[in-house]
Amino acid sequence: MSTLQSQTCMRTSLESANLSSQILPTAVVPGGVLGVSYPPSQGAFADNVADIMTDVTKLVYSIGAPLMVNVYPHFALVSDPEHISTPFALFTSKDPRFVDGE
Known part of the structure; x- marks a missing residue:
């Protein structure tokens, strides 16, 4: 199961339990997803994961949850x-x- 699928399943489960406003699922990804990390203002996802990370970012943004990168x-x-x-x-x-x- 992909990170995006996991996040969607978790979100659906929380909504079913009427907890979606109390618990925000998020994604924690390794620093290797960053193609550029310095300077911080120029940060960008690596080309090989940019598409999936764009989807993950849109999902967590849509529910107001953070995206965390282990740097x-x-x-x-x-x-x-x-x-x-x-x-x-x-x-x-x-x-x-x-x-x-x-």
Whole structure:
């Protein structure tokens, strides 16, 4: 069963139990769905999953639920230490790591 099918089944089940306004199903996807992740404002899904992720995004948006992407900043640090700081990767940064236009 695909993520989209699972979300649809869960939504239907919650509606049948009259819980759809109290519980919002969501999708949690791996960071590998991102083709571009830096800078954050330029983020985009990878070409090979863009179609399905567009469908998933539309579904969770239509019910007001979040879409969560498991991103791990330490992988970004290893792959791009010039732009990613160690405090950012360890969630200890006191300042924003990235501001558009800098």
